[in-house]
Amino acid sequence: MSFNPNIVGFACQWCTYAGADLAGNLRCKYPPTIKLIKVPCSGTVEAEFILEALRRGADGVLVGGCHFGDCHYKEGNYKAARRMKLLKKLIADEGFDSRRFRLEWISGAEGMKFAEVVTEFTNELIELGPSPLKKAVKP
Amino acid sequence: MMSFISKMFNETDGENTNSNISNPSPVDETERHTHTAPQHLEDVATSIEDKDIAQVKAEKKQTEKSEKLKFAFMLAGGCAGCEMALIDISEKLVDTLDHLEIVFWAPTAADVKYKDLEAYPDNFIDLAFVDGMVRNTENEHMVTVLRQKSKVLVAFGACATVGGVAAMGDLHTKDELFDYAYKQSWSTDNPDGVLPTSEYILDGKYNLTIPAFTDRCMTIAELVDVDFFIGGCPPHHDFIAATVNLVLSGEMPAKGTWLTSGKAVCDVCTRNPAITGEMRRPVGQVFRTVEGQPDPVKCLLQQGYICFGPMTQGDCGAACLKANMPCRGCGGPIPGIKDFGARCLTTIGSTLKDERTCDQLMEKYPQLAKFVYRYSYTSGMIDKRKSAESVPSRRNLP
Ligand code: SF4
Ligand code: SF4
Ligand code: SF4
Numbered sequence: 001m002s003f004n005p006n007i008v009g010f011a012c013q014w015c016t017y018a019g020a021d022l023a024g025n026l027r028c029k030y031p032p033t034i035k036l037i038k039v040p041c042s043g044t045v046e047a048e049f050i051l052e053a054l055r056r057g058a059d060g061v062l063v064g065g066c067h068f069g070d071c072h073y074k075e076g077n078y079k080a081a082r083r084m085k086l087l088k089k090l091i092a093d094e095g096f097d098s099r100r101f102r103l104e105w106i107s108g109a110e111g112m113k114f115a116e117v118v119t120e121f122t123n124e125l126i127e128l129g130p131s132p133l134k135k136a137v138k139p
Numbered sequence: 140m141m142s143f144i145s146k147m148f149n150e151t152d153g154e155n156t157n158s159n160i161s162n163p164s165p166v167d168e169t170e171r172h173t174h175t176a177p178q179h180l181e182d183v184a185t186s187i188e189d190k191d192i193a194q195v196k197a198e199k200k201q202t203e204k205s206e207k208l209k210f211a212f213m214l215a216g217g218c219a220g221c222e223m224a225l226i227d228i229s230e231k232l233v234d235t236l237d238h239l240e241i242v243f244w245a246p247t248a249a250d251v252k253y254k255d256l257e258a259y260p261d262n263f264i265d266l267a268f269v270d271g272m273v274r275n276t277e278n279e280h281m282v283t284v285l286r287q288k289s290k291v292l293v294a295f296g297a298c299a300t301v302g303g304v305a306a307m308g309d310l311h312t313k314d315e316l317f318d319y320a321y322k323q324s325w326s327t328d329n330p331d332g333v334l335p336t337s338e339y340i341l342d343g344k345y346n347l348t349i350p351a352f353t354d355r356c357m358t359i360a361e362l363v364d365v366d367f368f369i370g371g372c373p374p375h376h377d378f379i380a381a382t383v384n385l386v387l388s389g390e391m392p393a394k395g396t397w398l399t400s401g402k403a404v405c406d407v408c409t410r411n412p413a414i415t416g417e418m419r420r421p422v423g424q425v426f427r428t429v430e431g432q433p434d435p436v437k438c439l440l441q442q443g444y445i446c447f448g449p450m451t452q453g454d455c456g457a458a459c460l461k462a463n464m465p466c467r468g469c470g471g472p473i474p475g476i477k478d479f480g481a482r483c484l485t486t487i488g489s490t491l492k493d494e495r496t497c498d499q500l501m502e503k504y505p506q507l508a509k510f511v512y513r514y515s516y517t518s519g520m521i522d523k524r525k526s527a528e529s530v531p532s533r534r535n536l537p
Contacts, residue, residue: 047481051520082497083488093508094521
């Protein structure tokens with residue numbers, strides 16, 4: 001029973017992406033489950049991107065942005081927070097486990113937090129098992 | 140009259156010699172999507188916009204003998220509203236009838252039977268419209284047959300293109316649906332709790348069958364190859380007339396095209412802040428349509444009445460807005476949208492002022508999926524039921 005979850009991460013270039021970098025510099029240990037996509041701001045992540053990742057077989061999706069008040073574009077992360085809240089509800093309504101989707105605020109100074117979040121999310125996904133959408137996906 | 144058909148097929152003759160068309164097995168999704176260039180009617184209609192049908196008719200009469208286009212219209216899992224919308228083009232339809240020979244229009248308008256359709260040779264029909272989604276085994280079978288008998292197949296209306304209202308049923312299990320429809324609804328009188336079964340033996344000897352409910356709804360393009368798409372619940376008669384014009388003129392666009400304006404409802408809405416000069420502000424309070432009286436001139440979304448105008452095709456000319464009601468998305472998604480519901484949330488999420496308004500929206504619309512996918516659930520990207528046994532395909536959104 002060796003299920004290795006496949007996580008797609010959208011990371012804001014100013015905070016979470018820098019945080020991931022720091023995690024590397026600090027030699028933090030975390031499972032190699034996440035594939036990070038650098039985005040200008042968590043506010044650029046459209047709900048469709050997340051559904052697309054899930055539909056194409058990601059077991060989980062992580063969106064990472066700056067803490068409130070720290071957004072490079074002032075309110076991108078506030079917008080992200082509202083969209084993601086609505087999206088979580090939407091996928092739950094559709095009968096899909098909304099725990100597969102996660103939003104975290106991780107600053108550029110929080111390398112440790114990045115590693116912890118990925119570890120925790122990976123464990124949670126191992127418990128949930130592979131995404132039910134997975135077997136439906138054609139290469 | 141046959142010029143558009145021959146034109147279409149001349150272009151693709153090379154591909155079609157292996158009888159792609161007569162063998163309507165569902166096309167691989169990637170293949171199906173490659174030819175869906177986001178073209179729209181206004182791009183292609185300009186060249187013929189000044190010609191009216193009478194003129195086209197006269198030209199055609201000169202160049203060709205009175206050969207008529209064989210036309211079919213089939214109601215799959217829809218409500219026949221789309222067919223009424225075609226009839227709504229009134230005089231234009233009467234003019235058109237000189238050029239169309241209706242070989243099948245069941246069960247609504249013509250006295251033909253399924254077996255008549257089944258008996259036609261392959262590719263016998265020049266142009267066929269389907270309205271409604273695929274909801275039962277009868278729809279499944281007949282749409283497949285129609286595809287086989289038709290040179291050009293058009294998915295007509297919201298149900299056929301993106302799923303339509305009935306597709307929201309897929310948010311429930313079959314047991315829930317049957318239980319409500321046959322036992323619990325206020326108009327049901329069924330003391331023994333009998334549920335329909337697809338096979339039944341009457342008096343111990345007559346074997347009766349009725350179509351079986353399929354596991355889930357499908358759009359037409361999920362089942363068979365579709366040549367053109369027309370959105371709307373039902374499509375607006377101006378666009379139907381324009382389509383009929385196109386067909387008769389032989390100026391059909393590339394396969395996979397949506398024969399719609401491609402413009403958003405906001406584009407044609409007189410309340411648009413860009414037109415009224417109103418300042419755009421974050422929305423601080425959400426209202427349902429039953430609460431209060433919205434200002435009849437200002438943008439409804441700005442007033443907190445959630446409106447899907449920004450992501451919906453406005454072939455209707457913003458009809459609902461003229462009646463002081465917000466758009467609910469019946470026109471189908473504007474080009475570039477992969478998932479209508481998700482795009483609604485992206486857009487609306489970022490117009491809301493704060494966390495509190497977001498919570499208010501979720502309270503007022505507790506079934507968020509039914510709210511944002513009212514007309515398009517089947518074409519959404521996530522559907523648990525679909526994922527279990529089949530490939531969630533990207534059904535030809537614009
Ligand atoms: S799109 Fe609307 S009008 Fe057309 S069949 Fe479906 S429900 Fe009826
Ligand atoms: S959001 Fe609605 S009311 Fe506002 S401009 Fe667009 S269509 Fe009109
Ligand atoms: S305003 Fe929206 S819901 Fe109303 S008819 Fe037009 S597209 Fe349909």
